[in-house]
Amino acid sequence: MTHALADMRRDYTRDGLTEALAPAEPFALFHQWFAEAVKTEQVPVEANAMTLATVDEDGRPHCRILLLKGLDEAGFTFFTNYDSDKGRQLAARPFAAMTFFWPTLERQVRIEGRVVKVSAQESDAYFRVRPLGSRLGAWASPQSQVIAGREELEGLLKNTEARFSDTQPHCPEHWGGYRLLPERIEFWQGRASRLHDRLDYRLEEAGWTRRRLAP
Numbered sequence: 001m002t003h004a005l006a007d008m009r010r011d012y013t014r015d016g017l018t019e020a021l022a023p024a025e026p027f028a029l030f031h032q033w034f035a036e037a038v039k040t041e042q043v044p045v046e047a048n049a050m051t052l053a054t055v056d057e058d059g060r061p062h063c064r065i066l067l068l069k070g071l072d073e074a075g076f077t078f079f080t081n082y083d084s085d086k087g088r089q090l091a092a093r094p095f096a097a098m099t100f101f102w103p104t105l106e107r108q109v110r111i112e113g114r115v116v117k118v119s120a121q122e123s124d125a126y127f128r129v130r131p132l133g134s135r136l137g138a139w140a141s142p143q144s145q146v147i148a149g150r151e152e153l154e155g156l157l158k159n160t161e162a163r164f165s166d167t168q169p170h171c172p173e174h175w176g177g178y179r180l181l182p183e184r185i186e187f188w189q190g191r192a193s194r195l196h197d198r199l200d201y202r203l204e205e206a207g208w209t210r211r212r213l214a215p
Helices: 001-005 028-039 085-092 120-128 132-140 150-165
Strands: 050-056 063-066 070-072 075-079 093-104 107-117 177-190 197-202 209-212
Touching: 001 028, 028 070, 028 093, 028 107, 028 177, 063 085, 075 085, 107 120, 120 177, 132 150, 132 177
Parallel strands: none
Antiparallel strands: 050 063, 050 093, 070 075, 075 177, 093 107, 107 177, 177 197, 197 209
16 A cells, blocks of 8 residues: 555646746736636536635644635635534634645645634625525534434434424524635646746735745
């Protein structure tokens, strides 16, 4: 097994990332890369899937895959249960990191910054456009809590369906959005011989600065 893992490699030759191709601020480049990922990546890869890393009160890191649901120059928005593990971690330490990986394009984007809750109005607006099953699930699931088995979860869902049988489920208080306010965005483009391109943007008092990092 060790030998087999050592032999697993792929040479990246699809594209390059030079300073001449990169704008002075990172959002335009992210929008461009994201649009290309939406067109290029194939199912089951979701272009808006990203790894979210948080840290708990003991300084231990935690990672999971989430879906990006909002993007503008204010930041990167996702939604979840505020009482989940990630919600409690963000309450204790409101900083996080995101990583997007688009294998077909041989690209990766890393984003780091402070995290804040979005407004209740923004959470309500997104909750209303979710599929009914997802809205019911947000009410039914005690996310991150220990449950006895699948049967308990299905029972909670049945109770929730009965509760909202005559009305549309509204956004629960324990559920909503977070926005990561980026302080650093790194764009990684795979290159041959592991000599990858890495352009690193940092938010300074005067605005965004850009520098190249060694691979």
